[in-house]
Amino acid sequence: xxxxxxxxxxxxxxxxxxxxxxxxxxxxxxxxxxxxxxxxxxxxxxxxxxxxxxxxxxxxxxxxxxxxxxxxxxxxxxxxxxxxxxxxxxxxxxxxxxxxxxxxxxxxxxxxxxxxxxxxxxxxxxxxxxxxxxxxxxxxxxxxxxxxxxxxxxxxxxxxxxxxxxxxxxxxxxxxxxxxxxxxxxxxxxxxxxxxxxxxxxxxxxxxxxxxxxxxxxxxxxxxxxxxxxxxxxxxxxxx
Amino acid sequence: xxxxxxxxxxxxxxxxxxxxxxxxxxxxxxxxxxxxxxxxxxxxxxxxxxxxxxxxxxxxxxxxxxxxxxxxxxxxxxxxxxxxxxxxxxxxxxxxxxxxxxxxxxxxxxxxxxxxxxxxxxxxxxxxxxxxxxxxxxxxxxxxxxxxxxxxxxxxxxxxxxxxxxxxxxxxxxxxxxxxxxxxxxxxxxxxxxxxxxxxxxxxxxxxxxxxxxxxxxxxxxxxxxxxxxxxxxxxxxxxxxxxx
Numbered sequence: 001x002x003x004x005x006x007x008x009x010x011x012x013x014x015x016x017x018x019x020x021x022x023x024x025x026x027x028x029x030x031x032x033x034x035x036x037x038x039x040x041x042x043x044x045x046x047x048x049x050x051x052x053x054x055x056x057x058x059x060x061x062x063x064x065x066x067x068x069x070x071x072x073x074x075x076x077x078x079x080x081x082x083x084x085x086x087x088x089x090x091x092x093x094x095x096x097x098x099x100x101x102x103x104x105x106x107x108x109x110x111x112x113x114x115x116x117x118x119x120x121x122x123x124x125x126x127x128x129x130x131x132x133x134x135x136x137x138x139x140x141x142x143x144x145x146x147x148x149x150x151x152x153x154x155x156x157x158x159x160x161x162x163x164x165x166x167x168x169x170x171x172x173x174x175x176x177x178x179x180x181x182x183x184x185x186x187x188x189x190x191x192x193x194x195x196x197x198x199x200x201x202x203x204x205x206x207x208x209x210x211x212x213x214x215x216x217x218x219x220x221x222x223x224x225x226x227x228x229x230x231x232x233x234x235x236x237x238x239x240x
Numbered sequence: 241x242x243x244x245x246x247x248x249x250x251x252x253x254x255x256x257x258x259x260x261x262x263x264x265x266x267x268x269x270x271x272x273x274x275x276x277x278x279x280x281x282x283x284x285x286x287x288x289x290x291x292x293x294x295x296x297x298x299x300x301x302x303x304x305x306x307x308x309x310x311x312x313x314x315x316x317x318x319x320x321x322x323x324x325x326x327x328x329x330x331x332x333x334x335x336x337x338x339x340x341x342x343x344x345x346x347x348x349x350x351x352x353x354x355x356x357x358x359x360x361x362x363x364x365x366x367x368x369x370x371x372x373x374x375x376x377x378x379x380x381x382x383x384x385x386x387x388x389x390x391x392x393x394x395x396x397x398x399x400x401x402x403x404x405x406x407x408x409x410x411x412x413x414x415x416x417x418x419x420x421x422x423x424x425x426x427x428x429x430x431x432x433x434x435x436x437x438x439x440x441x442x443x444x445x446x447x448x449x450x451x452x453x454x455x456x457x458x459x460x461x462x463x464x465x466x467x468x469x470x471x472x473x474x475x476x477x478x479x480x481x482x483x484x485x
Contacts, residue, residue: 016485052323052327053327053482054323054326054327054483054484055485056484056485057485058483070483074327075327075329075330076327076329078327079327080323080324080327082320082323082324084319084320085320086319086320086321086324087319087321088256088319088321089319090256090259090260091252091256091259099248099251099252100324102244102247102248102251103245103248103249103325103329103330104329105244105329127259143324144324
């Protein structure tokens with residue numbers, strides 16, 4: 001088994017005539033849960049799209065599971081959850097999952113497994129547009145779990161969920177990691193940071209920190225992640 | 241190319257259409273209603289209806305399919321489902337072929353309805369075989385689908401996609417021989433009409449109506465329409481981008 005599931009070296013992304021990622025370097029250790037934290041608009045989604053191979057104009061090196069990002073052989077080995085629920089709203093949860101299972105070529109028994117994993121059993125036969133926002137994003141997450149992908153890239157999967165569900169989902173993420181999957185979970189909510197094995201703090205298209213949550217708090221001399229983030233920003237500004 | 245994926249996409253598109261009664265009604269009933277309207281307009285000159293009625297069986301299905309399918313891939317792009325599918329083992333052509341297959345099945349029903357009504361309720365007089373008229377009507381519906389999918393891959397937003405209709409279909413409608421026989425067009429326009437797919441769609445229907453069966457010319461036109469369908473799908477697949485800004 002490889003040591004790192006993702007390796008990014010000097011990743012630069014240009015959108016339109018603006019550079020939105022300015023040379024990002026980091027590794028994702030296989031079997032870990034990494035949080036990608038930063039304010040809205042800092043480049044989290046762009047970085048995620050570069051990793052799953054959907055972002056245009058990426059320079060630098062993005063290696064995913066030992067292959068260049070976007071390689072045909074990676075398709076089906078990565079589970080990707082976009083920020084907005086990417087499922088068909090006019091189909092039921094089960095119909096959606098059966099379709100994606102067919103595209104992936106995985107057994108339809110897997111559909112039942114992922115429905116239970118995201119706790120949507122009682123809504124399995126409801127149309128997605130009749131579900132609440134939180135249920136819709138769980139349906140979208142379920143689709144990404146099909147076929148046990150080795151890498152899961154989740155763009156703000158816990159937005160708008162109640163605290164109990166958020167806790168349950170983080171427990172699910174850790175169970176998946178223990179089973180060998182690697183997870184990258186973006187969030188703009190700092191209090192989710194403590195749930196990660198490792199944190200990437202991002203601002204304005206650069207990584208401010210790449211460390212464990214405890215090490216980050218220690219180096220900033222605080223117990224509050226929001227405060228640690230601010231301290232790091234001030235230090236960067238001071239260093240310039 | 242993976243047939244499994246193509247069939248999965250087609251089945252899913254049909255499942256979505258099954259929930260969308262208005263679109264299905266639009267696809268199946270509208271061409272027949274429009275042909276009936278033309279019949280009514282020409283009620284005092286049945287010969288005129290016999291002349292334009294055939295070509296209309298090509299034009300209406302093609303245009304209606306074009307409009308519906310031109311927003312199809314854009315819808316998938318805006319909801320993020322296309323992004324998800326592109327991280328899965330799904331070829332761009334598999335995806336478009338799935339849509340084409342689903343709408344081809346709709347085109348079969350559409351053609352059956354419009355041809356039956358035109359021939360037996362509106363007394364459209366043709367010399368050729370009814371089944372051949374049906375086959376070319378299906379092909380013309382699929383042509384509209386393929387052109388719509390191509391336009392859809394080309395447009396960046398749904399707003400741009402609906403603007404493709406006047407840009408792509410109306411010039412073809414004007415030059416296809418329905419308003420002015422193609423050989424009476426100014427030389428340049430006739431040459432242009434020679435490379436437009438709808439011209440061949442109309443020629444195929446016209447040929448069957450005039451009694452030239454598939455063995456005598458109409459078959460060649462139908463074959464040209466088929467080539468345009470495949471080319472539009474291939475170009476659409478080439479235009480669809482996995483990586484976007």
